[in-house]
Amino acid sequence: MFCGMGLHPHKKFLQRLGQLLQTYLMQTKCILAHRPYVTFVSLDELGVFPDLNHETFSIAEELVKLSSFVLKTMLPFWMAALTAFKQSRYADCVILLLPQLEVGLRLLFTTTNKCPNRLLTAEPSALYTTFDEMLAKHLDNEEVNQLPAVLQEPAMEFLWDFLNHQEGPRIRDRLSHGEINLEAFPREVANQIVAFAITLLCRFSDEDMVAFKEHMVIKPLMNCASCYRSQFHPISRLKKQVLKCMKSIHLWPELPTVPEEHIQMIKGLEGNAEASTLILMISEIVSQLQQYMPQNFYSSDDRIDSVLTERLLIELCDTHICTLYSPRPVLEAVVVFRKISTQCHQVSEKVIASTELRYKQWMNKTLRSRQRHNYLRMLNSIKFLSPVLRLILVLITLELVNVHLVSKKKPFEYQQYLKFLKSILQYTENLVTYTSPEKNKWDETMELTNKTLIRIRNISDRKLMLMQLAT
Structure with missing residues (x-):
């Protein structure tokens, strides 16, 4: 205190x-x-900047002495942080460096917002100006914070990723709460924070830094910083989710299966006509949505297998979507999108596991009569479940690309739109239940799917989707 x-x-x-x-x-x-230590997973997602070498640190030490981003009284702390990294004391490095980043950004904050009295304030009536306030959209007096415009979007997204987003590393919070094993602090995390700090030293200085910015070891850092995109905002996480789910569904054709004639031989097994009808409906919906897709995904022949592809999702997910200060309606829609994607992935994983298990049991002739029927019903259902899940993934990704248009909907329209999204979510949740080994309600998935496809088609006909507002 x-x-x-x-x-x-x-x-x-x-x-x-x-x-x-x-x-x-x-x-x-x-x-x-002691509370369990946090384990940093997916460290590869944090690896935006290249690995720092000895030459980079030599230049960084010069930058620290020249850059106006560094208060001269804080120079020893900067040098100590760089030394700690070189000595492989990565936790010490970050513990020393984060407060210095805060001080440097506070200097920019007070300058751009014309409040120099906030630079080193620490009194009962006016606390330190911290990261939280500096990264906020508005100041305490409701005026717009000018720092984001000065730092620019990539730098702001980096700071939000590493400090604030719930699914990010949240380095500052976890260090201060004792949640990180200091002896096992990842080099990858320290590398990213030091590299980012070096780019700030170059960008914000009264001195001419052109020679430093163009240096062969600094220029790649500047390039990485200028094109950084959020990795841990809910929108970014959703993109990763849909791609991972699509990869899972694309494994279905490779699954072992019994010959088609075995399915035809089972008496009482129906549904081929119904499955074909559902596939036709999916094709019609894809035809309606094609005008909102990239032009190279137009197809008049096989609309399902040539359009509902991983390649389409990759291209859509590569579209830049602003993540800073997303309004509440946007975040609410993204939450539902993510839940839908999660349920789709669960269905896919259940289908893969059940198919592999039942095929092995079929070949070993250990399935009872009822189990054989259920297995063949499952194989029949896969014919339409794969395209409908892919349709849903493409649908929510197209909506995600236009998600900021949700704020333009009137309150009633917005509630109707949310109701539609939640109906899709309910469908995917029911699929998870019906496709479980305990339920095995494969025939019932047809009726569920039919109702959902009709609902999607009606919403599309009424042009209530976000992608349709964009045109």
Whole structure:
């Protein structure tokens, strides 16, 4: 607690509380277990900047001495942070560097927002200007924060990714809460933060930094920083989800299966005509949506297999979508999109697992009569489940590309749109249940799918989708 930040009675209470807790632990001989350390997963997603080498650090040390981003009184801390990295003390490096980034950004913040009195304020009535305030859209007085415009979108997205987004590393919070094993702090994380700091040293300085910016080891860092895209915003996570789900569905044709004539031989097995009808409906819907897709995905022949592809999703997901300060309706829609994608992936994984297991049991002749019927019903259902799941993935991705248009809908229209999305979510949730080994309601998935396709077609006919607002 900084001097002057809390009222005296509060500080006295906290001090006394700490003493009481210590006494209690000693008397009861109780040992408090440390909270589990956070494990950084998908470190490859954090690897935006190239690996820093000795030459990069030599130039960084020169930059620290020249850049106006660094307060001269803070110079020793910058040098200590760089030294810590070179000595493989990555946690020490980040612990030293984050406050210096905060100070440098605070200097920019107070300059651009014309509030120099906020630079080093720490009093009961005015606390330190922290990352949270500097990264916000508005100031306390409701005026627009000018710092994002100065830093520009890529730098803001990097800061939000590493500090704020719930699914990101949230380095500052986890370090301050003791959630990270300092001895095992990942080099990859420290590398990214140091590299980003170097780009700020180059960008914000009174000195002429052209020679530094064009240097062979600095220029790649500047290029990476200028084209950074958020990795951990919900929109970015959704893009990764739909691509992963589509990869899973594309495994279906490779699954082992019994010959088609075995399916025809089973008495009482129906549904081929119904499956064909559903596939025809899917093709008609794809035909309606093609005008909102990239032109190279137009097809008048096989609309399903040539249009509902991983290649289309990759191209759509490569579309830049602004993630900074997304309004509430946008975030609400994205939440539903993500839930739908998650359910689709669960269905795909269940189908893969069930198909492999049942095929093995079929070949070993260990399936009872009812199980054989269920297995063949499943194979029959896969014919339409694959295209309908791919249709849903393409649909929510097309909507995602235009998601900011949701804010233009009137309140009633917005609620109707959400209702439609939630009906798709309900359908995918029901699919997860019906395709489980416990339920095996494969025939029932046809009726569910038919109702959902009719709903999608009606919404498309009424031009209520976001992609249709864009034209």
